[in-house]
Every structure is written in C-alpha cells, then in structure tokens.
Amino acid sequence: MSASPVVPALRDRPAGRQPAPVSAVPSWLRFFTSELRLVFYRPRNIALLGVLAFIPLAIGVLFKLTVNNAAAGAPPFFNQVAGNGVFLSLAVLVLMLSLFLPLAICVVAGDAVAGEASHGTLRGLLTVPAGRTRLLAVKFSAVVVFALAACILVVGVALLVGVILFPVGQVTLLSGTTVPLADGLFRVLIVALYASVGMAAIGAVALAASTLTVHPVGAIAAALVFVLASEIADAVPQLSAMHPFLVSHFWLSWDGLFRTPVDLSGVEHGLLSFVLYIVIFVAIAWARLTSADITS
C-alpha cells in the first residue's frame, strides 16, 4: 500500500476541511425551524388553519342569532354561553374535537413522511444526511406544534368571539360555584393544552400511517378512518369494555376541571391514554422509517 498511486482528492485535504463542528442542539433547532416553516407556510395548511379559525366565528354568530332557543338536550357548556361568552370556547372545542381538529391533524401528520416520499424529497433529505431518527423526531415535533397551534387558535378565536358577542364576567362552574374570570380563563387554557396532547396522539397515529405508504392521501384517510372508528366504537354501549382503550375516549374528559373541587381523574386518565398512544405509534413509525427501503 505504501507504493499506492497518489490520490489527489484524498491527499489535498486540509485538516480544517472536516464538516464544521456544529453542536447538536442548534443544528436540531435549525432543522426543526425549517420543518415548521414548511408546515406553516404551506398554502394548504394555511387554508386548514383558516377554516379552523372560521368555524368558531360561525358558531358564535349562530349562537347569538338563536340565543333564546336554549335547548334542553344541548351538549355541555352550550346553554351557559348566553350568560358568559367564555363558555363559547368550551362549546366550540366540544364540537370541533369530534371531527374538524382531528381532520386537520391527520392531514398534516399523514402528509409528513408520505408527502416527502411522494415528492421524492425524502431521498434528498436522507442523503443529506438528515438521519432517519432525527427526521422522525423533527416531523413529530412539528406535528405536536401544529396540534398545539390548531387548538390554541380554535380556543383563542372562540374566546375573542365570545367576548365580543356575549357578556363576560365571573365564571360559574358546572357545580354551581363561581370563580374569577382570570381563574376561568386559566382553566380554558389548560383545556386547550389538554386537547392538543389528545390531538398529538392522533398525530402519532397519522405519522405512523405516513411511514407505511408513499401516498399521503392514503395515510390521511387511514388515520381518519382510525379516528372515526374509535368514535363510533366509543358511542356503542355494548363495547364499553374497550372504551378506555379508544383514542377518542378521553378527548372530552376535562369537564372535571370546571367543578369544585377540581376533579382531575378524567384528565389524568386522558393524558395516560394519549401518552401511550404517542409512545406506541411513534415507535411503530420509527421502526418502519429506520428500516424501510426508500425506493420513491
């Protein structure tokens, strides 16, 4: 080997030409920021968020127009809206957690990997190399941020509309006691955060589906079917044994936050369920993405 031919490309390599030593955290943040820009500047996702912001407005206006027809069978929080606009945010969240919010999360998370694969940009990212585990971490983090943004947006717009259209004041809890407005708003914020964890669980399911196909529409549809099947099963009393294991079962179990004393059991069970869903489905996505042959 000592008489091997001179190889210019390998020989003329100054020691300083090593890949620049960039520490892990800033480089991860840079990739994450780039992913957030991709998600939040994408016209389709902006339209999705626009729809999510419009629905609370529409519901608020509809309430205002029909305020005198309080119905006995209305979902929780609906009949309180006329008395206190703060409750509009909770009423809207109950409505939107059944379909619109999961739909938005499924679209973004289902597209996360399959969309890159269908564009062919996945092979570009992996040959950079972005690192498969690192890519998945960035993708899921962006899904979590989108879930948080979607829930905060819905609750925020609903609060704004509620404040404008309805009287606002001390918040009367479900158990009849009254707390100051700030206390009530704080509880609403907690609910929004709780809902975003629930949506992140759906995001994990959709992300796992996204690693199994190169067709984003397929991944989105599969995740939505999963959500709807869960909601249907949750509505069938004969299946009550499996209810605690359904992804949608605890989405609305935050009403304990609006009682005195505060009942956290629903929220605790919910968080446990969401975290389990996230762990299991992110693990599935990881196992798939780190072993898959990228032929797209």
Place this chain on the structure above:
Amino acid sequence: MSSPASPEEVAFGRSGSHWDAVPLDDAARRSTSAVGPWTETSGAATASSAYAIASSGLTKQFRSGQLAVDGVDLAVPAGCVYGFLGPNGSGKTTTIRMLLGLITPTSGSHAMLGFPMPGGLADALPRVGSLVEGPAFHPHLSGAENLARLDAADRTADRRTVDERIDAALDRVGLLAAADKHYRAYSLGMKQRLAIATSLLRRRELVILDEPTNGLDPQGTREVRALIRKIAADGTTVFVSSHLLAEVEQVCTHVGVMATGKLVFQGTLEQLRGGQPGRVLIRTPQPELAAKILGGLGLAGVQESGNEVSAELGDMRPEEVCERLVLGGVPVAGLETPRRSLEDEFVHLTGEGFDVG
C-alpha cells in the same frame, strides 16, 4: 496496512490531529466511539481510501424476488470521473440507492470515502453530494428555499454561511436569476440543474449523479457535461450514471457497465476501447481481386460487399496491407481501419436493445 498512518490517511479523518479542532464534548464522543467499531474497521477503511467507492458483492433482491443488483464489485478510484453505464432497468439506480444508504443491500458490503457502510453513513454523506433518480423538490418553495431546506437538515452545515453557499451553488449551475422562482415554474433543465446545485452546497469529495442528463435537450446535456468537468477539476470524484454512453464518454476517465444487475465491465475508457480485433476496410472497383489477396495474406474474416472489402487485421499493419494490394494490381480507392465504436462495445456488453421475448 500495518504500517503507520501515512499523511493522507491522517488528513482523511480516521485518526489523529484534525479532531483537535473539534469541541471537547464532540472529541470525547468521537474518541469513545473510536474504541468501538472504528478500531476494527479502520484498517479496512484506510485500505480502501484510494477508492472513493468500493463495494464487494453488493446484491439487492427485492421482496418481489427480482434480483435487481447481483454481486456488484465497484472500484471507483478517488479523483476520477466514473461513468456508470447500463440500459434502463439494469440496476444502476438501485446500486446508487444502496451506496447512499437508502436501500439496505441483501448481501455484500461497501465503503464510501473509506467509511464502511452502513455504520459510516453519517460521516461519509456530508462529504458526498448526490442526485438520485431525477430532481425532487417542494413545488411551492423557490429554488433557493429548497436548497435552504436541505442545508437546514444537514447537522454539519454552518448556518452562518448558508446564504452565500446557496448563491454560489445556484450561480455555478446558472440559476441565480431564478433563485426566487417557485420550483414548479422551473423548466426540466432548470430542475435538473437545481438538483446538481444541491450537491454543490458544500465542498464535496464525491459527487454521485444519477442520470443527470435525463430528459435534457442537447444544450442542457452540454451544460451538464461542462458542470461535471468543473466539479472534477476541483479534485472531486464524480460518479455519473447514464444509459447513454455518448453523453458521458467525453467526460469519463473510468467506466463501469451494468447489464441485468451485473457489472459486466469495469476499467478505464481505454480498456473499454481496447481488446477488440481491428479491421481493415478497402474501397476498390475490383473487390474480388482484393478479397483474394487479403485471403492470401492470411487475414481472417474477409467480407465483400459492393465495392468494399474488409478483413480482420490481426498482426498486420494497414500500410503493409495497402502495399501488397497495390503490388497485386488492386486499384485502392480508399483504405480505413474503422475501430469498433464505444457504442458498439457498449451494446455488445449490454445486449441488443429491448428484450421483448
């Protein structure tokens, strides 16, 4: 390779001094990992470091049972321009995907820039620019934004210089004026050039281009060839695949030819040209007489068609043949020694056209 590391091996980055520049925690991480797999593999790594790409028995059988790549032993010398040729479907892209770690080989091993795969992917790939199977970018982002996206995914890229590097890369492929145009508005040639620009975002030691001229007009093909020359002039090894020999033969120093998943030839361009029986072709109004004399000279494979006669030259020099013919009374209107073209050799290696059987 039991000898102490030579200067190029040290500079190559396996061991020693350059890590001094790395921050302490990083250096510590490296040195602990050096006790791990690297110590066993470092011998192999330096042994193959004269090769930018070295593979041994690289094989991929897809789940469908299709044997896409069958025991490929690549040896791409560092600093060369390597033309990776073969008809469509001969396994070129699958091989490239395995080299880049996109596909796990069924069997076989390979190393890039001396780093054994797949363990060395994270170390090797930042030094490798690649374009795999056509350009692929986000259509709603501009060319510059797409490059920024890829650079952001690179944990070893320096974010402080990203703008200059993007501009420089776009400038090199002539896309600076279209930097802020949406990718979907790019022409095919521009898309192809943007894909090449990704491999120029940083200084690379190896650039792998899969069919970079696919779908380009002759003008675009020329531009890509000029780019390959420029990249190679910097000392970068270029590995370029094509199904058209003519597109790459002008820039390549080395050639590998794939046919139905196997590497059927590997060597320099001269070696591909050489080793063929030379023929002599004579144009004359008296072909019968010429054929008789050629046969009398002991030349094999005498063929007559119209007023042309040809035969295998063997050891005989063409001027000698000419002299004998003239002395024998043959009016020689023309004499040629047509070399079998590279294209013929290529087709000979890879089979004639489509197998429609």
